Amino acid sequence: MKKLNLIIFFLSSNFLAITPSFAQNNYEQIEQIYHNYRSEIDNEYISEDLKVDEFLNGIPSDSEISEQEIKDVIRLLVYLENSDLNQKAINLLKTLIPKVKKSEIFQAFLFQTLGKIYHHQDELVSALENYLKASHRYESNNEFYPLVTIYRSISRINTEGQNYNQGLNYAELAHQIFQENPPRNRRDSILLRSIIDYKGLNNRRLSNHKKAIDNFNESIKMSRMLKDTVFVSIAKGNKAVSYFDLGMLDEALPLLIEDYTNSMKNEVYGSAFNAGIYLARVYQAQAKIEKMDSIFREIEQIHSEYNFSNPVAMTDYFLIAAALAENKGDYKKALDFYKEFEKVDLKRDSIAIQNDISGMQEKYLLDKEISKLELLQQTNELQASHLKLRTAFLIIIAIALLVVLWYVFRLRFKNRKIDRLNELLEAKVSERTARLLEINKELDTYLYRASHDIRRPIRTLLGLNNIAQLTEDNFQLKKLFHSVNVTAMGMDKMLFKLQMAYELNTTHDISKVDIEELIRECIDDMALEIKEHNSQISIDINPKANSVLANNSLLRIALDNIIENSMTYKNEGTNKIEISTDRGNHFFYIHVKDNGFGIDEKYFNDIFKAYFKISNKSPGSGLGLFLAHKAISFLEGEISVSSKVNEGSQFTIKIPLNPR
Template sequence: MDIQYKGYCFDQMDAAVDKCKDNVADSLDNVCYKHHILIDTIKDIDAEIWHEYARARGLFNHMKFDEAKESVNHLLSQMTDSSFQLEQAKLLELRGNICVVGGEEQPAAIDYYKSINIYLQLDLQRNAAKCYRGITNVQFRVGNHKLAIENGQRAIAIEIANRMHSRTDSVDLINIYNTIGLAYQQIHELDSAMKYFEYSQTMATDLKEEFWIGLVNGNTAKILFEKGDMEEAERRIRIDINTSRKFNEHASAAVSMLSMGDICASRNQKKEASLYYDSAYQLQKIIKDKAVLAMYYRTLAKFNRNKQNFREGDIYFRQYIALRDSLQGATIGNGIEQVQNKARLEKQLADINLLRMENTYKTKKVQLWQLCIGIIAGALLLLFILYRNNRKLNQQLTRLNVDLEEKIKDRTTELIKTNKELDTYLYRASHDVRRPILSIIGLAQIAEFATDIHEQSDIRKKIIATARDMDKMLHKLKMTYELRASVEKQTFDLYEYVSGLSQDLVKFYPSAKFQIAKSGDTVLTSDIRFINMIFLNIMENACVFRHVDSGINVNIEGDADYISVNIEDHGIGIQEEYLTSIFEAYTRFSERSIGSGIGLYIVSKALSKIGGSINVRSIVYEGSIVKVRMPRNIQVSDTSAMAMG
């Protein structure tokens, strides 16, 4: 079945089950949702699994969370076939929703990220956007505000790119814009917060969503209060209070009451402020929300201190600190778990076609080695039996067996190391390529809301700069692939090559000034591809890490057998303890680094291919000297065709 059509059928079933929310819980095993969709008529699915999923979703709708979770766990344990990928994603998403209701943020995040991974592989963008919205709310609840903003913007980018314009989708966008605004507000980026609140309010007004109009008014009022616009802040808070009361949103009403109290206190209307604070406290007693209670204690502490009631102010402040610390402890714990979870789950995003091909290749290679080992072991056993009566030949056979085992061990170790490097390479490559793509998508969708011509121009420049950085990254990834190639000889003048390369680099780094000198014969026979990898990365690093307007000196010296090149920059230098690690893959030791940390790794590997060497000397804040030594005429051997690693 076409995966898009299968996803459509699943959406229809979800809608059918949701229509049965008003039925009593005991009717879940009956035929309510079957009146809306005939699952048994859909081809190429496991109807039993779909029916059980529908039952689990129905249990969730009727707040039977433990039973729903047990049903989901049972279904997931039965799904090992790759043909059930969509079913797995839907079940993981449902279990994530169940965990959110139960306050289990870390398990919810794990399930959301896994389902996002599957949805993106299946090109079900809308489903992925829903899970990104769930992740955004989880991250905000546990205090990871920057991650909440990042995932919220991903959800918005996907939804806008897929032109989702149904009313439900629009309300979801209102929600996510509001959450991003709250996250920006928490990290004190008030202008960004106000911008997203305005997006949310504009959509809510267009859709006549009274609840969201009131809620967003309350959120923007806090920013207006901080900026000193008391009259507009009071007007918006009153809208939020009336709307919250109408929809029985006591927590929102209590927070708005505290804000009104603050406005009255700022006007020295102490009696009115006390009335609003007391009203907020009474609402908190109804909802028993610790976060609201903490806000109440903090507000009353400040209020009493301003009235010079220091004793009462200190009592409220101690109550606030005790409650805040208990809340922060849980938040920090959840934050740490979420970071660990994110690192673990992002690795799954590398499951693309290239990874599948590499995994197939590695599996076949391992199977071939296993076959070889089996054949060798069988041959050794046969030789041992045939020559068991001859002590001398038996000893020779024993030595041969030991030697072969050592060789097999060495080759197996080499294979494991190569596979590990391939895994790391694929994971980092997919992650590095996704980051600028997501940045471009995010900038493009933000550009739709930009009205000022200067702001639009700035966004276009950022998109072009991001695209150029991605091009450089892809070029370096291409270099890592070309490291596998066998060495090919070509004769050229290294001095002319380096001079031409410096002119190309100046186009990208206009303030860089190269001084290139030579002594002796600089003609060599080597592989121009690996020469380019070596000097492009070293000279580009010199441009990036030099001090502004300082020069870069390149000296090329040739003798009978070798050519040496010294590249010296006057820049930020490298700390001594890092000099032994700079040639490792994905290593970055400075905030100026613009790539993914594989430049010097490529240099080291390329020099190894042509029989060269490299030495780096550096003094922090003074600069670095890189010395490269290469044979004038490389010798091509079988080892030159070995794979990277």
């Protein structure tokens, strides 16, 4: 409830500023207006029958909101404390923002408030979008102190999204504003300290350890001036992490102990947990296993009570736990911790949120440039009125020149036609030659990669054979034979793809292909893989799109590889794949939709390249989608992809109804 009241505070302070009579007030006046009205609004009776949708529907879409409606908004927000606050408050803000276009500062307040709500809900991209909109309006109105708060929030989002360069950039922008406009009070000083801390955190993550240590020293100095002993210890802990990264364990240890002790004493358990993690890592590096085990048991108790989720801290937590379990000989428990580490590490390494946050910032910068261009365009339009007569005169001259040129081109037309035919012939020869060179290059690449890819499973089989000769345990032998089977299946898949690559360069006859029969043949042949991946495949054949003129083998290659890709890159749980067909006036479509990992848009052009993988950790050979794309290109078709990360992908095969 305390958190909800805080959100209500920001919403209330912003909305009270919307009324037209307040239109000329600045940021500081808006805050004062809120304090003057708070007791009056809080003491009003709130009807339980007050509904959000009814209130919004009662506001005209083309008018500014009135002062009485402002009070109704505040009353409504108080009512929302005990209901679905976040989503209804978001809807309320989105409806009100377009109604305050006449005051950029008030509109900035609303965008800032909307950003804070999204930030509380960990919707970082939406929060960033609204913070950037608010910052643009504060910048244009020279409202520096709220702009500092916005820059600090943007820096925090980039830090959380692992965009450390952008996080450092916005922290430095905020720091620069404070250098030109010194803190006015204790609250400003605390905000400045927070900005310096974010500079230190981002410098440390970028391995700029000297700068990071200087930042944390400055934070320590400010915390002492503010007589804030807790943050003195926390800043020392941050400084100690830089020392640890530099291998200066003796310098890091006392600072971490101080941070951990004071954080526990003052019940700042998040800071205590992080300090404890690095204490354990120091003891591990010093081979003091008993101390490492002792401090880990303490932070394990903290984690059990507060369930921290910071991926950076949790990866270190699980690695320490695994090391301790392994030291005690509990290899099963160590393996469990390593698996948890891999889950968190995969989440931490996810590029999705980094790309989304970076994309949002690029979009914001683009919007700013577009605004400048629009202003320039308006200036050009004013100048254009003075150029109309000159333009008309130039058009007349241009028409006369075109008539003359037309006669000249008529005389040269026949010679050009002959030259064009010669050029087409030469282009055809060049195209054939280039094609042959491309095929030879692909064959060289296949042979080179195949030699390496075949040796890997062979070495694995030889290794498993050597292990099998050293054990007589039936259970272990059964596991070894299973590994042999998995390795052999992988080699078989790889060789089958090479066979597909060979078939692509043979003659491709065109005939009528029964699509449903072809799809079912693919599914029957992949029955073992479907069972292994817990996949459910549904087929929806449009009665008007059940057959097409094409090459059966090429379509089979494309479908095999796309379905295999959908099964390989699946999320946990049931892997659902939907295959459907459609028919247009000129093209035939086959859609393959899954609920797997999804693909970031920046890789759409790369996934069809030979041996391309998004990550070195990705399974598969990197040939599947390349072979599918190449097979469809022989049918004069194309494959397109639409995808959302963590929601799934849809591949669409498009081939002409009347191939040449």
